[in-house]
Amino acid sequence: MKRCLDLFLCGLVLLILFIPMLLVAIAIRLTSPGPILFWSMRVGKNNILFLMPKFRTMQKDTPNVATHLLTGAQSYLTPIGGFLRKSSLDELPQLWSVLLGQMSFVGPRPALYNQDDLIAMRSAKGIEVLLPGITGWAQVNGRDELDLEQKVQLDFEYLQRRSTPFDCYILFLTGMKVLGREGVAH
Numbered sequence: 001m002k003r004c005l006d007l008f009l010c011g012l013v014l015l016i017l018f019i020p021m022l023l024v025a026i027a028i029r030l031t032s033p034g035p036i037l038f039w040s041m042r043v044g045k046n047n048i049l050f051l052m053p054k055f056r057t058m059q060k061d062t063p064n065v066a067t068h069l070l071t072g073a074q075s076y077l078t079p080i081g082g083f084l085r086k087s088s089l090d091e092l093p094q095l096w097s098v099l100l101g102q103m104s105f106v107g108p109r110p111a112l113y114n115q116d117d118l119i120a121m122r123s124a125k126g127i128e129v130l131l132p133g134i135t136g137w138a139q140v141n142g143r144d145e146l147d148l149e150q151k152v153q154l155d156f157e158y159l160q161r162r163s164t165p166f167d168c169y170i171l172f173l174t175g176m177k178v179l180g181r182e183g184v185a186h
Contacts, residue, residue: 001164006105009171010098021092024055024084032078034060037093042110043119045131050102052110053093057081066112067144088178094134106167107133108155121152127159137161140173 025036038056041049062076070076077085084090097103103110110132111118122128138146138154146154158166 002104002167003101005164005167006098009105010095013092014095017092020089024089024092027080028056028078031080032056032059040064041113042132043113043115043128044102044110045129047119047123047128049113050097050110052097052103055084055090055093057084057090064112064114066115091134098134102131104131104133106135106158106170107131108136108151108158109133109139118148118152121148122155125152125156125159127152127155130155130159130162135170135174137170140170140177143177 028036035056037053038058039051039053042052044050057078058076058081059078063070067073074082081090094103098105107130108122108127111122119128136155137158138151141154142150158170
């Protein structure tokens, strides 16, 4: 059921947002040298690595670390990077990963390959068995404002409570958070 919902939502979102995604791609190309997409090495289900696309919001020479670990993160943003992050438009290319079955719409956010502490904490609680998501229970309960322990605890709660109605509830809350631009630090 979850995979069917993912594919249905993917088709619907692509149909509705194809033109805005094209406009974002053009805006990135016009305002900043470098590729339109940034391919980030992420940790997926069962701790298997995969490449996840995002619209590029940072300059080409930005160190490849989690944004909260980046000193002076604001200085690395492209001219439209802050807007893309606050509006969550930078996340839209992840639909590709959903189509490939590497991600779901709802699940724990995929850790960066070098976030050893987060990967270990999730593995200790069995969370690695879940497909990572574009959004998740931790995202609607604080996103960038949460520390790792809080994120892992919320991911564990999702593991225990996961169901189609719960996923729909998280998707609804995500829409509300995105519209309100809540919980985005950079």
